[in-house]
Amino acid sequence: MSTLEEHVDVAVPIDTAWDRLHAAESYPHFLDGVRAAHAEEGGRTQLDIEAGDRSRSFEAEVSDHGDRRVMEWRTTGDPRLTGSFALQPIDRDHTRVQARVEYDPGTLRESFGGPKGFAQANAIERLVRGDLEHFREYLERGR
Numbered sequence: 001m002s003t004l005e006e007h008v009d010v011a012v013p014i015d016t017a018w019d020r021l022h023a024a025e026s027y028p029h030f031l032d033g034v035r036a037a038h039a040e041e042g043g044r045t046q047l048d049i050e051a052g053d054r055s056r057s058f059e060a061e062v063s064d065h066g067d068r069r070v071m072e073w074r075t076t077g078d079p080r081l082t083g084s085f086a087l088q089p090i091d092r093d094h095t096r097v098q099a100r101v102e103y104d105p106g107t108l109r110e111s112f113g114g115p116k117g118f119a120q121a122n123a124i125e126r127l128v129r130g131d132l133e134h135f136r137e138y139l140e141r142g143r
Helices: 013-022 024-029 106-112 117-141
Strands: 002-010 032-042 042-051 054-065 070-077 080-089 094-103
Touching: 002 117, 013 080, 013 094, 013 117, 024 032, 024 117, 032 054, 094 117
Parallel strands: none
Antiparallel strands: 002 094, 032 042, 042 054, 054 070, 070 080, 080 094
């Protein structure tokens, strides 16, 4: 299992970032490859993803720790992925968004194709960094 952690600082209050993080329908605006997303009852989110030359639907279980501003998630099927988003106030108008993803590189490659080994790890890092940057832009535009 590999673990990736990245963060981005955003120029919005923590409550704004927290609320937007929970709007599953907005995920296609800032998550590369997500074509559609919607929240379901029971803390589940359905995601339609296009990666490489493959399209897949995923269901993720989401659990909140609102008192700590942490959202944890895990896919309910293959590929098995887990992760979290943790928000930390920097000051009244700025927030740090920390993303953590745990994945098995071999399983991810089988599910979506793509490069092997170090090249795949670099591709995943670029994807997560890019998604965080898109989230920052999305938040700061005020949508």
